[in-house]
Amino acid sequence: MPNITSDKLQDSYDVVIVGSGAGGGQTAYTLTMEGLKVLILEAGRSFDVQTEVAMLQLPSHAPLRGEKTPDKQYGFHDCSINSGWDIPGEPYTNASKAPVDEFRWWRQRMMGGRTNHWGRITLRNGPYDFKPRTRFGLGFDWPISYDDIAPYYDKVEMLIGVFGSNDGLENSPDSSPGVLQPAPKLRVGELYAQKHGKKAGAHIVSIHRAVLTQPQDANTLPAKLHPGNAKAQAILADSMRTRSPCFWATDCHRGCAIRANYDSQTVHLRPALATGNLDILPNAMAREVTLDKKGRASGVTFIDKTTGREGHAKGRAVVLAASSQESVRLLLNSKSSAFPQGLANSSGKVGKYITDSVSSSLSAYIPAFEGMPIHNEDGAGGPHAYVPWTLHAQNAKGQLGFPGGYHLEFTTGRQMPSLNVINGIDSRAGHDGVLFGAKLKEEARRTYGCQMGFGAQGTMLPNDGCFTEIDPELKDQWGIPVLRFHWKWTDFELNQVRHQQQRIREILEAMGGRISAKADNDPAKLIRRGGEVIHEVGGAIMGADREISVTNQWSQTWDVKNLFMADGAPFASTADKNPTLTIMALAWRMADHLMDEMKKGNI
Amino acid sequence: MSAPKDLPRMDRRTALQWMLTATASMAARDAQLVAADAASSNAKGYGPDPVMAKVYKPGDVWPLTFTEPQRRATRALCDVIIPADAASPSASAVGVHDFIDEWISSPYPAQAGDRRVILEGLKWIDEESARRFSKTFAELSPEQQLALCTDLAASKPKPELKKGAAFFKRFRDLTAGGYYTTPEGMKAIGYVGNVPSGSFEGPPIEALKHVGLA
Numbered sequence: 079m080p081n082i083t084s085d086k087l088q089d090s091y092d093v094v095i096v097g098s099g100a101g102g103g104q105t106a107y108t109l110t111m112e113g114l115k116v117l118i119l120e121a122g123r124s125f126d127v128q129t130e131v132a133m134l135q136l137p138s139h140a141p142l143r144g145e146k147t148p149d150k151q152y153g154f155h156d157c158s159i160n161s162g163w164d165i166p167g168e169p170y171t172n173a174s175k176a177p178v179d180e181f182r183w184w185r186q187r188m189m190g191g192r193t194n195h196w197g198r199i200t201l202r203n204g205p206y207d208f209k210p211r212t213r214f215g216l217g218f219d220w221p222i223s224y225d226d227i228a229p230y231y232d233k234v235e236m237l238i239g240v241f242g243s244n245d246g247l248e249n250s251p252d253s254s255p256g257v258l259q260p261a262p263k264l265r266v267g268e269l270y271a272q273k274h275g276k277k278a279g280a281h282i283v284s285i286h287r288a289v290l291t292q293p294q295d296a297n298t299l300p301a302k303l304h305p306g307n308a309k310a311q312a313i314l315a316d317s318m319r320t321r322s323p324c325f326w327a328t329d330c331h332r333g334c335a336i337r338a339n340y341d342s343q344t345v346h347l348r349p350a351l352a353t354g355n356l357d358i359l360p361n362a363m364a365r366e367v368t369l370d371k372k373g374r375a376s377g378v379t380f381i382d383k384t385t386g387r388e389g390h391a392k393g394r395a396v397v398l399a400a401s402s403q404e405s406v407r408l409l410l411n412s413k414s415s416a417f418p419q420g421l422a423n424s425s426g427k428v429g430k431y432i433t434d435s436v437s438s439s440l441s442a443y444i445p446a447f448e449g450m451p452i453h454n455e456d457g458a459g460g461p462h463a464y465v466p467w468t469l470h471a472q473n474a475k476g477q478l479g480f481p482g483g484y485h486l487e488f489t490t491g492r493q494m495p496s497l498n499v500i501n502g503i504d505s506r507a508g509h510d511g512v513l514f515g516a517k518l519k520e521e522a523r524r525t526y527g528c529q530m531g532f533g534a535q536g537t538m539l540p541n542d543g544c545f546t547e548i549d550p551e552l553k554d555q556w557g558i559p560v561l562r563f564h565w566k567w568t569d570f571e572l573n574q575v576r577h578q579q580q581r582i583r584e585i586l587e588a589m590g591g592r593i594s595a596k597a598d599n600d601p602a603k604l605i606r607r608g609g610e611v612i613h614e615v616g617g618a619i620m621g622a623d624r625e626i627s628v629t630n631q632w633s634q635t636w637d638v639k640n641l642f643m644a645d646g647a648p649f650a651s652t653a654d655k656n657p658t659l660t661i662m663a664l665a666w667r668m669a670d671h672l673m674d675e676m677k678k679g680n681i
Numbered sequence: 682m683s684a685p686k687d688l689p690r691m692d693r694r695t696a697l698q699w700m701l702t703a704t705a706s707m708a709a710r711d712a713q714l715v716a717a718d719a720a721s722s723n724a725k726g727y728g729p730d731p732v733m734a735k736v737y738k739p740g741d742v743w744p745l746t747f748t749e750p751q752r753r754a755t756r757a758l759c760d761v762i763i764p765a766d767a768a769s770p771s772a773s774a775v776g777v778h779d780f781i782d783e784w785i786s787s788p789y790p791a792q793a794g795d796r797r798v799i800l801e802g803l804k805w806i807d808e809e810s811a812r813r814f815s816k817t818f819a820e821l822s823p824e825q826q827l828a829l830c831t832d833l834a835a836s837k838p839k840p841e842l843k844k845g846a847a848f849f850k851r852f853r854d855l856t857a858g859g860y861y862t863t864p865e866g867m868k869a870i871g872y873v874g875n876v877p878s879g880s881f882e883g884p885p886i887e888a889l890k891h892v893g894l895a
Contacts, residue, residue, distance in 0.1 A: 123730075132734040134875055137862035139736045141727055143780065144862075147789045149726045159730045166729075263883030270892050325877035451887040456874035458881070495872055497858035510836035512850050514762045515827070518857065519769070519869065526870045 080351060081124055081358045084382045084389045088357065091117040093672070094378050094393035096364045096408065099191025101644035102399035103342030103350075104234070104662045108669035110355035111310040114676075117391050118347075119362040119380050121400070122160055122187035125194070127344055131157060131333035136494075143497040157195040157333030160187040167555030171562045181432075181544075181563035181608040183403060189360055190343035191401065192612070193658070195331045197460055198288040198339050199487070200240050200659040202231050204249030206470070207482070207653035210539050213474070214481035216570075217539030218431075218650045221622040221631035224251065230663035232257050236299050237314075238340035238662070239321070241458070242286030250466045250485075250655075259291045261462065262324075265455045267447065267490025267530055268463040271589060275465065278584035280486070285464040288340035288659075289330065294318040309353070317349040329494070330459040339459075362389070363556050367396055367412040367421055367641065375421075375641040381556045395640040395672060395681050398618075399665070402646035403432070403546060406617035407561050409628075410548050420548075422635035427628050428618055429547055431540035432563075433652040435613040436484065437606040438575045440582040441531035442591030443506050444490075449524055455491045464488070465532075465585075467654050479573035482537020484654045486582065492527040499526065502594065530591060534578035538652040540616060541568050544608065565608040575601035613657050615646030632671040633664060640681045642668055724788045739776070739783030746786040746800075747778075753819035754803045755781055761826050762856045769869035772860045780859040781852075795851065802848025809845060 092114040095102045102118055109116050132155050137143040140154035147154075151162040163182055172180050186192040205224040210217040232254045241259040244252035261284035264272065272282040296318040304310035321344075322336040330339050337344045350356045361383040368390065370376040377392040398405035409428045412421035420428050467483030500522050504513055507521040543566025548559045576599070586593055598604060608614070621627025624636040633648040635641045644665040646657050653660075675681045724743035731742075739745060747755065755778040763772035772778070785796040806829070810818040814825050821829070832842055833849035860866040867873075889895035 130732075130734055134877070135734070135736070136864060136867070136875070138780070138859075138864070141731075141737050141742050142784060142787060142789075142792070143859065145791075147726060147787075147791070149729050149789075150731070154727075154731070155733055157733075159733075162729070262881050266884045266888050266892060266894070269884070269889070269894055273894065324881075325879070326881040327875050327877050446892050450871075450891055451885065452871040452873055453885050453888055454874045454876065454878075455884065456876075456881075492872055492874070494875060495861040495867055495870060497855075497862055499861045499870070500857040501854070503857075512834040512846075512853055514830060514834055514853055515764060516766060518853075519763065519766065522857065522861065523870050526872070 081360060084359060084362065084385070084387075086357075087117070087359065087389065087391055088115070090392040090394070091115050091357070092393065092676070093117070093395045093397055094119065094391045095397045095399055095644070096378060096405070097191060097399035097401065097645065098189055098347060098358065099186070099342050099399065099401065099645070100193050100658050101646075101661045101665045102397070103190070103193065103346030104665040105397050105399060105644045105669045106350045106356055107237075107346040108666050109673065110350040110353040111304060111307065111313070112673055113353075114355060114673065116350070116356050117393065118356065118358045119364050119378060119391060120189050120358060120360045121363045121383070122189060122360065124360045125159065125189045125343065127157075127194070127333050127337070127341065128335045131335045133328045133332055133335055137496060145497050152195065152331065155329075155332050157331060158186055158188070161185060168560075169552060169554065170560050171549050171552060173562055173564045177607070178567065178602045178605075179565050181546075181565040181614075182610050183561075183563070183614070184609070184612045185401070185404070189358070190341050190347070193340065193342040194333050196658060197656070198330050199461070199656045200235070200238075200286045200288045201485070201655040202251045202253075203227075203653040203655050203660050204251050206249045207537070207651070207655065210481060210537075210651055214539075216481050218619065218621060218626070220650045221620055226631070227660070227663050227667060230667045231659065233303055233666060234659060234662045237303060238288050238345050239290040239294055240286050240288050241284075241291045243284040245283045245466075247283070247466050248468070248470050258286070262291055262458050264462050265457060265491050266450065267444070268461075270444075270446065271488065271490065271530070271585070272463065274589045275585045277588040278581070279468070280465045280585045281468050282463050282465055285461050285487070287458065287460060289458045289460075290321060290323040290338045291458065292323050294321060313349045313352045316352070317345070321345075324458050326458065327456050328459055359391070363558070364400060364408055365411065365556070365558050367398070367408060369414055369416065369421075369638070373416055373638065375638050381558075383556075394676070395642065397642045397644050397668075397672075398647070399644035402615050402617050402649070403561060405643060405645055405647045406546060407548075409618065411559055417637070422618070422628055422637040422641060424637050425625055425628060427626060430542075430545045430617065431619050431650070432544045432546060432608075432614055432616040433538040433540055433649070434608050434615075435611040435652055435656075436536035436538050436571045436574050437534055437611045438578050438601070438604045439531060439533035440579060440586065440593065441529055442586040442589075442593045443525075444528050444530050444589055444591050446590055447528040450492070450527055453492070456494075461487055461489060478577060480537075480570040480577065481539055482654055484534040484536030484574060484578055486532045486534050486585075488530060488532040490530045495526070530586065530589070532582040532585065534575075534582065535611065535613070535654060535656065536574050536578065537654045538571060540619070540651055541566065543568070546617060563608075567602070567605060567608075571605065572601040575605045579604060613646075613652060615649035615652055615657055618643050618647035619650045620648040621650065633668040634671065639675075642672060644668055724786070726788050739779040743783075743786055743788055745779070745782045746796075747782045750807070750817065751800070751803050752778060752782070754807055754817065757819040757821075757826060758806070758830075758852060759856050761830050762853050763860045770865050772856050775860065775863045775865045777856055777859040777863075781855050784855060795855070798848055798851050802845065802852060805845050805848065
């Protein structure tokens with residue numbers, strides 16, 4: 079079973095999945111490896127990472143030196159096609175025009191979804207992150223604890239390949255022994271920050287990223303992941319053997335033709351297809367989840383974008399993994415006499431409680447790096463180190479003015495120059511006027527690689543002001559009603575940003591850095607907009623109480639027992655961790671439950 | 682929905698952009714420029730699904746603009762800003778003048794203001810050269826070119842040179858950016874990456890010593 083066209087759809091599948099990214103890919107992998115017949119509907123086109131990705135191209139090989147344009151909103155070589163904040167014909171709206179109340183929605187319309195171009199940072203949520211109500215008296219406790227999901231974190235990490243170190247941190251859990259690949263060596267700037275950041279209380283350790291630093295152990299991992307399933311083991315071993323470890327060049331956001339880093343298509347979908355149990359229908363824009371007479375999900379109606387015609391895919395169960403807000407949109411657009419306010423929405427909570435990472439950033443010029451001996455520090459195409467959150471004691475005592483915390487990601491070093499590489503050079507070099515000629519060349523070389531930037535990503539607990547609904551008037555080019563967003567930061571997020579700025583400033587100053595930003599103490603101006611970190615989750619949150627949540631602990635909707643969510647929609651809050659690894663771990667756990675229920679005859 | 686802003690995602694291409702103080706000023710400039718009457722071309726962009734795995738050169742995706750005199754002035758200015766030296770070539774030797782033509786010919790709003798600034802600036806600098814030396818800028822001697830550019834690059838240019846100075850600053854930024862994104866420019870600035878390798882050894886001892894870590 080392969081990539082298909084809509085005339086090749088089978089009469090019915092065990093499971094129909096909407097979306098082929100991290101959640102859809104993981105779900106399809108888990109189910110097909112165990113023999114279920116699965117269909118994925120993907121709104122974007124197929125994409126071949128091995129022939130279409132430009133790994134080693136320079137900016138000068140691209141139009142406009144690869145700078146962002148309205149066509150390629152993260153730059154020419156970024157592995158996002160037909161994707162962006164703004165997609166022609168696929169609008170969304172905001173209820174408020176005030177910039178600080180704006181939600182920005184990135185959509186990735188291609189096979190593999192956002193996993194094609196993400197940063198591959200894979201931090202685990204910790205025990206506190208699942209119980210904010212217990213710990214802070216705020217937000218909602220998730221109906222699961224860290225212990226419920228820890229085995230799935232291990233499994234996902236072994237499958238996709240994650241490098242990093244186990245540092246015994248509070249609330250930033252270690253992986254089980256033997257799970258992580260070795261972390262790459264730190265770069266000069268990372269080591270320098272590690273040494274001098276201590277003065278400002280920054281404890282810098284290796285980051286976890288989904289990049290292979292050595293070949294995967296195809297002889298032992300498959301048996302750990304699929305005990306007793308010889309066919310699955312063989313397929314996975316084959317897949318692992320075709321992946322190469324990192325070759326220490328190029329930006330991971332470009333996609334990885336050698337399959338060193340995880341993306342859904344090459345790591346999840348490839349072995350899933352090899353089972354013979356998966357059909358993938360690209361260019362299929364899901365419109366509505368259909369119900370049978372008993373109130374169970376019967377399949378998904380979609381628009382075939384190649385013909386403009388509507389089709390329907392039937393399944394015994396339906397899994398929504400279209401990205402959190404796209405899945406919410408599907409639920410809200412699936413209205414029936416049983417669910418006049420949208421499918422699985424008896425609680426009225428579909429679309430509610432959207433969160434994103436709380437983020438701000440600050441950078442500085444580090445004079446100590448001037449005149450650095452020339453060397454190659456590309457490394458693993460992204461950060462090798464980060465600053466985990468460690469102020470748990472202060473935060474538990476309520477001394478910080480916000481719940482949860484934040485980690486800091488930072489970049490430093492002698493990266494591939496972009497068009498903006500000399501920006502700010504005149505003031506950096508202490509030159510009054512515009513440098514040019516031999517002096518410009520000399521200063522450019524002396525000051526290159528001296529910038530260091532820190533960005534925070536923090537906890538956001540849900541609030542009533544952040545939600546989405548169907549816009550009463552606007553439809554997209556397929557005639558499908560679009561979403562209207564509402565966004566409100568609370569004092570907690572703004573307090574957190576104030577703290578982030580102060581802490582980053584202290585760390586940069588501890589390194590002798592000259593802060594480049596003008597002093598601005600207004601956190602509402604410094605906070606990154608809702609959705610802008612592209613970590614938006616929620617909208618169909620899980621809970622122990624069906625009155626105030628949309629799914630149970632298995633990401634199974636309370637109202638429709640054969641309808642499941644496998645993206646960020648069931649997240650009850652955003653931790654100070656990037657969400658993708660948790661999306662995959664929850665999806666694997668959900669898929670196991672789905673199969674159990676099928677075996678028991680409940681679905 | 683708003684136009685895309687120059688605000689980076691956190692865990693992505695991140696950082697370079699956090700660092701760049703100029704990012705904010707570019708965003709501010711864009712807003713003015715969208716409204717500017719820049720006589721921009723009717724060309725189309727490359728679209729949301731271009732062939733990424735291909736080497737592009739200026740003129741491949743939209744037609745270029747410069748007339749021959751504009752091109753000559755641009756080449757000359759590029760080489761005053763980035764001259765050749767013993768270690769590395771000049772800006773025009775690696776085609777930066779063609780990149781500037783591609784930039785100002787682009788159909789996107791962010792470049793529309795630069796189109797006006799550059800085209801008017803090239804006209805201005807030839808007129809200024811004629812006024813001072815009775816020649817176009819490209820025909821001036823190296824000393825004359827340097828004298829004129831030194832005036833434009835001053836921290837407080839004379840009032841009558843203000844327009845030319847603003848042009849020169851923007852031209853300098855585009856020239857240097859265009860240069861340091863070529864293989865020769867990368868070598869000149871000291872970037873030696875983008876080379877596949879079987880291992881990553883971390884920093885050499887002399888780099889660690891340089892910052893007191895060894």
